Amino acid sequence: MMKTVRSSHWLATLTLAAVVALSALPARANTWPLPPTGSRLVGENAYHVVENDGGSLEAIAKKYNVGFLALLQANPGVDPYVPRAGSxxxxxxxxxxxxVPREGIVINLAELRLYYYPPGSNQVTVYPIGIGQLDSDTLTPTMVTTISDKRANPTWTPTANIRARYKAKGIDLPAVVPAGPDNPMGHHAxxxxxxxxxxxxxxxxxDFGIGMRVSSGCIRLRDGDIAALFSAVKxxxxxxxxxxxxxxSVEPDGRRLVEVHQPLSxxxxxxxxxxxxxxxxxxxAFKDDAATDxxxxxxxxxxxxxxxxxxxAHHPESPDQTI
Known part of the structure; x- marks a missing residue:
């Protein structure tokens, strides 16, 4: 449950905790060192105190480079349009x-995230993504493939199905949308x-749609993220x-971790x-194991x-059991 800070003392304490958490983040908040052998846990959660006129949940998600639905699921009950000041x-x-193998690009549709493993770097970069809408013509399929090409300032050639779908909304798409501010593919593809x-x-x-099902089947990133990924991959x-x-994951210290996302409709x-x-x-087998509660x-x-x-079922002895 989301909790509202009602005491100035607690607000100060939590504000300090937020600052400390953020100061512990790497230079790029979505890039982390790979975990030690036997571990799959990366990253560190941060905390954000909502200010007066602190903006929508989408604005906060963009500030920390996480997906909108991921932020909403992590904070159930929060108002997505006007989060309460002090929360x-x-x-x-x-x-x-x-x-799966830590190689190249791994995209998990259910969690609306893209993982990029730069070769020889011992790091992983995590990007929030938008994926295909709930429609047989716009679903993003699972696949194992490779990058065939990449282009800066791409043109967009909408498929016949996409043009028909827009037509039903009263929008006549051209056969080819040129590069520029009206191109929904942005600056890199x-x-x-x-x-x-x-x-x-x-x-x-x-400015919206990252961390949501919004595309016509492609994988969508924020502008700065796609620029970085574009320059890194071949x-x-x-x-x-x-x-x-x-x-x-069964971690080396004995913790048995699960991470559950909402399944795709x-x-x-x-x-x-x-x-x-x-x-x-x-x-x-993980759930039925005696070591799992x-x-x-x-x-x-x-x-x-x-x-x-x-x-x-039995937490390892440690002064701090938080994840």
Whole structure:
């Protein structure tokens, strides 16, 4: 639950905690050293005290370079348009790396994040993304592919389905949208080889939609993020797109962590907050293990905060059990 600070003493304390947390962040708040052997935990959550006229949740998400829905899930009950002044928001910067090879680009659709592993750097950069809308023509598919091409100041050639969809809204799209401020692909585009090259990782000319299902199937990044990724990757870079709403890790210190995101809706009637989360064999074994507190894990699967939570039946002896 979101808590409102009611005491000036606590407000001062939490403000200091926020400053300390932010000062501990790396130079680029979304780039972290890879964890030690046997660990999948990276990053560190921060805290934000909402000021008077502190802006919308989208503005705060952009400030810390996290996705809108990720910030909303980490702070249930907060007003997305006018967060209450004095409220303390958790900024979800901590995450478990997806359980796939740490190579190239890994995109987890369910958590609306892109992970980039720069070769030879022992680091990972985490970007919030926008993905395809809930429609058979605009879904972003899972795939293992490579980067086939990349272009600065790209033109946009909308598909027939996209033009028809816009037409139904009374908008006549040209056959080709030139580069410039009206181009929804922004200033940079990275083309993926699969499916004939119709899917891209690109920027945007909008100030909203990152961390949401807003695109026509492509992967959308904020302008500064796509510029950085564009300059770092080369054609041939591996791209692995998965859809995993729940991740787990047994950490070297004994913590048993789970990170649960809202599953992607499949129909308009679906409620991501209550959609069943299907556990695969490995996740079922993790839950059924005697070292896991099954009730705590069930609670994490209900809350779906999108942040790592310790579900160990017996917490390791440590002066600080916070994640």
């Amino acid at each position: 303390v928001l958790t900024i979800p910067l901590q995450t478990l790396l997806p359980d 990275i083309r993926l080889a699969a499916y004939g090259g119709v899917y891209l990782i690109h920027g945007t000319n909008a 054609p041939g870079t591996k791209v692995n797109i998965i859809n995993t709403p729940i991740k787990a 499949k129909t308009l009637e679906d409620d991501p907050k209550t959609l069943p989360i299907v556990l695969n064999a490995a996740m079922t 099954a009730a705590t894990m069930e609670h994490a699967m209900e809350v779906r905060s999108g942040m790592p939570a310790d579900v160990a």
